[in-house]
Amino acid sequence: MFVDYLKKTNSKLEKIQSVLVAIGGNEDKEKDLDVLKQTVLLTDKKDPYIELITTASSMPEESGASYIAAFEKIGIKNVKIMDIRIREQTKNSEYLERLKNADVIFFTGGDQLRITSILGGTPVLETIKSRYYNEKCVIAGTSAGASAMSETMIYEGEICEALCKGKVQLTSGIGLVENVVIDSHFIKRGRFSRLMDIVTANPGSIGLGLGEDTGVVIRQGHLLESIGSGLTVIFDGQHIKYTNISDIQIGEAIAVENVCVHTLVKGHGYNLLTRRYITPSEKGGLAY
Amino acid sequence: MFVDYLKKTNSKLEKIQSVLVAIGGNEDKEKDLDVLKQTVLLTDKKDPYIELITTASSMPEESGASYIAAFEKIGIKNVKIMDIRIREQTKNSEYLERLKNADVIFFTGGDQLRITSILGGTPVLETIKSRYYNEKCVIAGTSAGASAMSETMIYEGEICEALCKGKVQLTSGIGLVENVVIDSHFIKRGRFSRLMDIVTANPGSIGLGLGEDTGVVIRQGHLLESIGSGLTVIFDGQHIKYTNISDIQIGEAIAVENVCVHTLVKGHGYNLLTRRYITPSEKGGLAY
Numbered sequence: 001m002f003v004d005y006l007k008k009t010n011s012k013l014e015k016i017q018s019v020l021v022a023i024g025g026n027e028d029k030e031k032d033l034d035v036l037k038q039t040v041l042l043t044d045k046k047d048p049y050i051e052l053i054t055t056a057s058s059m060p061e062e063s064g065a066s067y068i069a070a071f072e073k074i075g076i077k078n079v080k081i082m083d084i085r086i087r088e089q090t091k092n093s094e095y096l097e098r099l100k101n102a103d104v105i106f107f108t109g110g111d112q113l114r115i116t117s118i119l120g121g122t123p124v125l126e127t128i129k130s131r132y133y134n135e136k137c138v139i140a141g142t143s144a145g146a147s148a149m150s151e152t153m154i155y156e157g158e159i160c161e162a163l164c165k166g167k168v169q170l171t172s173g174i175g176l177v178e179n180v181v182i183d184s185h186f187i188k189r190g191r192f193s194r195l196m197d198i199v200t201a202n203p204g205s206i207g208l209g210l211g212e213d214t215g216v217v218i219r220q221g222h223l224l225e226s227i228g229s230g231l232t233v234i235f236d237g238q239h240i241k242y243t244n245i246s247d248i249q250i251g252e253a254i255a256v257e258n259v260c261v262h263t264l265v266k267g268h269g270y271n272l273l274t275r276r277y278i279t280p281s282e283k284g285g286l287a288y
Numbered sequence: 289m290f291v292d293y294l295k296k297t298n299s300k301l302e303k304i305q306s307v308l309v310a311i312g313g314n315e316d317k318e319k320d321l322d323v324l325k326q327t328v329l330l331t332d333k334k335d336p337y338i339e340l341i342t343t344a345s346s347m348p349e350e351s352g353a354s355y356i357a358a359f360e361k362i363g364i365k366n367v368k369i370m371d372i373r374i375r376e377q378t379k380n381s382e383y384l385e386r387l388k389n390a391d392v393i394f395f396t397g398g399d400q401l402r403i404t405s406i407l408g409g410t411p412v413l414e415t416i417k418s419r420y421y422n423e424k425c426v427i428a429g430t431s432a433g434a435s436a437m438s439e440t441m442i443y444e445g446e447i448c449e450a451l452c453k454g455k456v457q458l459t460s461g462i463g464l465v466e467n468v469v470i471d472s473h474f475i476k477r478g479r480f481s482r483l484m485d486i487v488t489a490n491p492g493s494i495g496l497g498l499g500e501d502t503g504v505v506i507r508q509g510h511l512l513e514s515i516g517s518g519l520t521v522i523f524d525g526q527h528i529k530y531t532n533i534s535d536i537q538i539g540e541a542i543a544v545e546n547v548c549v550h551t552l553v554k555g556h557g558y559n560l561l562t563r564r565y566i567t568p569s570e571k572g573g574l575a576y
Contacts, residue, residue: 163475163519163551187451192480193519196551231451231481231541242567244553253519253553257565261549263451263484265532265541277545279530 013221013273017136020176020218024184024210025109025143027228029070035215035228037074042138042217043103050079051102055118056110056144060085063108090122099127104138107145109184113155115148116173125174132176139176143184146210150182151175154194163193166250170198177221180206180272187211187231199237200245200256206272207235216264222272226264234262234270234277301509301561305424308464308506312472312498313397313431315516317358323503323516325362330426330505331391338367339390343406344398344432348373351396370412378410387415392426395433397472401443403436404462413462420464427464431472434498438470439463442482451481454538458486465509468494468560475499475519487525488533488544494560495523504552510560514552522550522558522565 019042027035040048052067054060064081071079082095089095099105105128107115119125131137141149153173170181181198183191186209195207210216211230218224226232242257262277264270269278307330315323328336340355342348352369359367370383377383387393393416395403407413419425429437441461458469469486471479474497483495498504499518506512514520530545550565552558557566 187481193475196549229541242565253517253551255551255553255556257550257567259549261484261547262545263541263543265543268543277530279545 012133016133016220018132019138020132020149020221021138021140021215021227022146022149022177022182022208022210022218023140023142023215023228024146024186024212024230024232026185026188026212027142027215028213029066029073033070033074035213036070038217038227039104039106039138039140039215040071040074040076045103047078048076048103049101050076050104050106051098052079052081053084053105053107053119053145054081054110055084055107056112056114056148057108058110058114060108063110067106067108084118084124087118087122090119090124096123096127099124099131102137104140105131107139107141107148109143109145111155112144112148112153112173113171115144116153116171119174120172129174129176140215142215146184146215147182148173149176150180150208151178152181152198152205154181154183154198163197163254164251165245165248165254168194168197177218177272179204180208182208182210184210185212186233192233195233195235196256196259197254199235199259200240200243200254203237203240205237206275207233207237209233209235224264224270224272226266226268228266230265232264232268232270234264236260236262236275238275300421304421304508306420307426308420308437308509309426309428309503309515310434310437310465310470310496310498310506311428311430311503311516312434312474312500312518312520314473314476314500315430315503316501317354317361321358321362323501324358326505326515327392327394327426327428327503328359328362328364333391335366336364336391337389338364338392338394339386340367340369341372341393341395341407341433342369342398343372343395344400344403344436345396346398346402348396351398355394355396372406372412375406375410378407378412384411384415387412388419390425392428393419395427395429395436397431397433399443400432400436400441400461401459403432404441404459407462408460417462417464428503430503434472434503435470436461437464438468438496439466440469440493442469442471442486451485451542452539453533453536453542456482456485465506465560467492468496470496470498472498473500474521480521483521483523484544484547485542487523487547488528488531488542491525491528493525494563495521495525497521497523512552512558512560514554514556516554518553520552520556520558522552524548524550524563526563
C-alpha cells in the first residue's frame with residue numbers, strides 16, 4: 001500500500017527530506033507543551049538549534065521571549081530570534097548563515113500579510129525554501145506562520161461575512177505546500193465558512209483547518225499527521241455536484257452540494273495527493 | 289421524479305397539510321422583512337391571524353412587542369401574544385381555542401429548554417401538534433423556537449468545547465420534525481462542530497444549521513426549501529467511513545472521516561428522506 005501511495009506522489013515531493021509543522025495557534029506553552037515538544041523531536045537531535053522568525057508579530061520582542069521561555073521549559077536553550085521587520089534586513093548575511101544552520105525554523109504568529117509582504121522574494125525566504133527542498137530540517141509556523149505556508153493564503157474574511165462570494169481575501173503564501181489552503185484558530189473562531197468557500201471556488205485545493213494547540217506534521221509535502229490536543233479539519237471539494245458560485249454576484253451567498261469534511265485528532269493522518277484519510281492503524285503501514 | 293420522491297415518503301408524512309418554518313434567529317424586522325413575509329404568505333390568507341408564543345424568552349413582553357411591530361410593517365394586524373410562563377397556564381381554555389383558530393403559530397427566541405420544559409406534554413402543545421398533523425396551518429419558530437422543533441434538540445454546547453465527546457447537550461424537542469437536529473445562529477456563532485458531533489454520534493439524524501435572517505420551509509415533514517438572506521447548512525453522516533467516537537472517553541476529541549456538507553441559499557432545497565439536494569431548476573419539477 002505504501003508503494004501505491006508513492007506511485008502517485010510526484011518526484012519533487014518524494015525528494016523532500018524536510019518536515020513542515022503547521023500549528024493552529026495558541027499552542028500550550030505552560031503545561032505539557034506537547035506541540036512544541038513534538039516539533040523539536042522531529043529534528044532527531046539532542047540539542048537542536050531553533051531560529052524564531054518573529055516577522056508576523058507587531059510585538060516581536062514579546063513574541064520571541066515567550067517562545068524562548070517555552071522552549072527552555074523543555075530543555076532547549078539554543079534558540080535565537082530573527083527579528084526581521086523590513087525588507088532591507090532580509091539580505092543580512094549573518095541571518096542567511098544562521099538559517100543555513102538552524103535545525104528548526106519557526107515562524108511565530110501575528111499577521112500573515114507581514115510574512116509575505118516582508119519576506120516574499122527575498123534571500124531569507126529563498127534560503128528557507130532551498131533548505132526545505134534540498135536538506136533535512138524542520139520548518140514550523142503557528143497561527144499566521146501556519147497560514148502563510150500554503151501557496152494560496154487566506155489573510156482576511158470574518159465569519160459573519162464568509163460564504164458570500166468575494167468575502168474571503170486571498171493572496172499568495174510562501175508556497176511550501178501545494179494544493180492546500182491553511183486556516184488557523186479554526187474551531188475557536190468558527191471559520192468553517194472560509195474553507196467551504198475556498199474548496200467551492202476551486203476544488204483543486206484542499207481546505208485545512210487547524211484548531212488551537214493543534215498542528216499537522218507534513219512529510220514529503222503531502223502526508224499529514226495531526227498532533228496536539230485539538231482538531232484538524234479537512235475540506236475536500238472533489239465530489240462537489242452543484243454550486244451557484246459562477247452564477248452569482250459578489251456578496252451573494254454560495255450554495256454548494258457535497259463537500260466532504262473529515263476531522264483528525266492526534267495520530268490520525270491525511271494524504272493530500274490521494275485525498276485519503278489515514279486512521280491510526282493504517283498509519284503504521286505507511287511507516288510514518 | 290416527483291412520484292419517485294413520494295414512493296419513498298412514508299404515509300404519515302404525505303398526509304401533513306401544515307407547513308413548518310424554522311428560522312435561524314435575528315430575522316430582519318426593519319428593512320425588507322423577507323423571512324416574516326414568506327412565513328405569512330404560506331397561509332394563503334389575506335388577513336392571517338398570528339399567535340406568538342413567547343415562552344422561550346425571559347423578556348416576553350419586549351419580544352412579543354417587537355414581532356407585533358414587525359408584522360404591522362407588512363400589514364398584518366391580527367397578532368396576539370400567548371405569554372405562557374408556567375405549566376399551569378397551558379390548560380387555559382381560551383389559549384386552546386385561540387391555537388385552534390390561528391393561521392400562524394410562531395415561537396419566538398430565547399431558551400429552547402423553556403419551551404420544552406414548560407410546554408412539553410401539555411394541552412397547549414398537544415393542540416399545536418394535532419393541528420400540525422391534521423389541519424392546514426403554519427407553525428414557525430425562530431432561534432430557540434426553531435431548535436425546539438426537532439425530536440432531538442441541542443440546548444447547550446459552545447464551540448470552543450464542541451467536537452469533544454459529550455460536550456454537546458441534547459434533550460427531547462417538541463418533535464414536529466423527525467430525523468433531524470436543528471441548530472440556529474449557525475454561521476455567526478460558528479457552530480459547525482456541534483452538528484459534526486451530532487451526525488457522527490448518529491448518522492441517522494441530519495444536521496440542519498440555520499444562519500441568521502435565514503430559514504427553511506418544511507413541507508410534508510421532509511421537503512426543505514431555504515428562505516431569507518443567508519445560509520442553511522446540511523450535515524449528512526450517512527457515508528461516514530470511520531470514527532473513533534465509541535472508543536474515546538468523555539471530553540476527548542472526535543475524529544471522523546467523510547461527513548457530507550451542503551449549503552443552501554434562497555430557492556434551494558433538500559429532501560430529508562432521500563437525503564437529496566434540490567437545485568432551483570429541479571425544485572420546479574417537485575412542484576413546491
